[in-house]
Amino acid sequence: MDRIYFVDNPWPNGHRIARFEWRAHFKYEEEEALEGKAGLYFDFHLETADYDEDDSEDDLEEEDHEEADDWQAKIVWNNYHSCTLSSEAWDNKGFRVGSDQAPFDLAALDGMEFKIDFLSEKQQEELNLDLTAFDVYLLGHDASAFHEIKFTKTEHQTYQIDWKGKLALVYAGDDEFKYDFHTSISSVSFSGITIPDDITDEAAYILLSRFVSNPALFELQNDHGERRFIFK
Numbered sequence: 001m002d003r004i005y006f007v008d009n010p011w012p013n014g015h016r017i018a019r020f021e022w023r024a025h026f027k028y029e030e031e032e033a034l035e036g037k038a039g040l041y042f043d044f045h046l047e048t049a050d051y052d053e054d055d056s057e058d059d060l061e062e063e064d065h066e067e068a069d070d071w072q073a074k075i076v077w078n079n080y081h082s083c084t085l086s087s088e089a090w091d092n093k094g095f096r097v098g099s100d101q102a103p104f105d106l107a108a109l110d111g112m113e114f115k116i117d118f119l120s121e122k123q124q125e126e127l128n129l130d131l132t133a134f135d136v137y138l139l140g141h142d143a144s145a146f147h148e149i150k151f152t153k154t155e156h157q158t159y160q161i162d163w164k165g166k167l168a169l170v171y172a173g174d175d176e177f178k179y180d181f182h183t184s185i186s187s188v189s190f191s192g193i194t195i196p197d198d199i200t201d202e203a204a205y206i207l208l209s210r211f212v213s214n215p216a217l218f219e220l221q222n223d224h225g226e227r228r229f230i231f232k
Contacts, residue, residue, distance in 0.1 A: 001016055001017075002016075002017045002020065002183065002184065002185050002186055003015060003016055003017060003183065004017055004046065004048060004083070004085075004181060004182070004183040005181060005182050005183065006083075006138075006167070006179065006180075006181050007179065007180040007181065007182070008071065008072065008179075009071055009072065009077065010072055010073070010074045010077065011051065011054070013054070014183075015048040015049060015051060015053070015082075015083070016048065016049040016053060017046060017047070017048060017049075017183065017185070018047050018048060018049045018082075019045070019046070019047040020044070020045070020046050020047075020185055020188060021043075021044070021045045021191055022042065022043070022044055022159075022161070022188050022189075022190055022191060023042075023043050023190065023191040023192055023193070023194060023228075024040055024041060024043060024094070024097070024190075024192070024193040024194070025040075025041055025043060025088075025092065025094065025193065025194050025196075026038075026039070026040055026041070026193065026207045026211065027039060027041055027092075027096075028207055037096065037099075038099070038100070038211075039096045039097075039098050039099040039100070039211050040096065040097055040098035040099075040103075040104050040193065040211040040212060041087075041093075041094030041095060041096050041097065042087075042094055042095055042097050043086075043087045043088045043093075044085070044086065044087055044094075044134070044161075044163075045084075045085075045086040045087070045088055045089060046083075046084070046085045046086065046183075047082065047083070047084050047086075048082045048083040048084075049082060050078075050081055050082050051074075051077045051078055051080075051081065051082060051083075052074065052077075052078050055074075070139060070172060071139075071169070071179060076139060077139065079139075080137070080138065080139050080140060083136065083137060083138050084136070084137045085134055085135075085136045085137075085138075085144065086134060086135060086136075087133055087134050087135070089135060089137075090135045091130075093132070093133050093134065093135065094133060095114060095116045095133040095147075095149075098211040098212055098213075099211065100210060100211070103210070103211055103212050103213040104211060104212045104213060105213045105214070106212075106213075106214060106217050106218075106231065107214070107217075109151050109153070109159070110151065110152065110153035110159075111150070111151070111152060111153075112150070112151050113148060113149065113150040113151075114147070114148070114149045114150075115147070115148055116133050116145075116147040116148075116149065117132050117133055117144075117145040117146060117147055118145070118146055119145050119146070119177075124145075124175065124176075124177065127143065127168075127170070127175050129143055129170075132144065132145055133147065134147070134165075136167065138167060138169070139169055139171060139172065140169075140171025140172065141170070141171050142167055142168060142169050142170050142171050143167065143168040143170045143175070143177070144165050144166065144167050144181075145165065145166055145168070145177055146165050146166040146177060147163065147164070147165040148162075148163070148164050148165065149161065149162070149163045150162045150163075154186075154187055157190060157231040158187050158188065158189050159187075159188060159189075159190075160184065160185065160186055160187060160188075161184070161185040161188060162182075162183075162184050162185075163182065163183050163184075163185070164180065164181065164182035164183075165180075165181055165182075166178070166179065166180055166181075167179040167180070167181060190230070190231055191228070191230075192221065192228030192229055192230040192231075193208070193218070193229040193230075194226075194227075194228050195220075195227040195228055195229070201220060201227070204220070204227070204229070205220075208229055216232075217231065217232055218230065218231060218232065219232050
């Protein structure tokens with residue numbers, strides 16, 4: 001069972017991942033506003049079970065008086081119930097894997113590692129959460145950055161995803177990325193490149209050809225009007 005670990009929080013054994021999805025979308029509208037960032041973007045959506053899922057009724061009473069700050073206090077974590085770490089739950093974000101200059105190469109995905117939102121000191125001081133790849137609800141609506149994401153093919157088109165990054169408790173007024181998380185998704189299949197309703201199949205194929213190096217490795221699936229490109 002896959003778990004996510006928030007280093008030095010009150011649960012050293014981590015938290016069960018209740019839902020994980022991997023898909024993609026194209027960014028192409030208002031390309032001047034995108035400032036050269038049009039392309040194919042991967043999306044992750046991760047939800048945990050309740051933080052205290054594995055606790056007994058006595059755990060909070062036994063441990064709470066020993067904890068020093070919000071990060072180490074079960075009572076604080078339990079106020080927020082569970083975590084959602086997502087590039088799409090609140091906005092259309094994600095991380096770019098294909099562009100005009102470097103189209104996405106499916107054959108190269110096995111073993112590929114992406115480093116995302118490695119913010120400079122100035123970017124951290126002037127933190128703009130509209131520009132980061134993922135949003136996170138952890139102890140309130142917080143911030144995530146410094147992601148390292150590696151894909152390892154396990155069979156046919158199924159992959160293991162190793163993901164680590166850093167968190168800042170901005171909801172509590174702390175914008176320093178001093179907390180670490182890590183997880184390994186042992187086996188996940190790609191859910192496809194979503195195609196918005198306002199473009200035709202022909203226009204979608206043009207975007208696929210533009211941002212993917214070998215479009216023939218994908219096929220269009222239409223499931224009751226919901227269209228997406230999936231791996232063959």
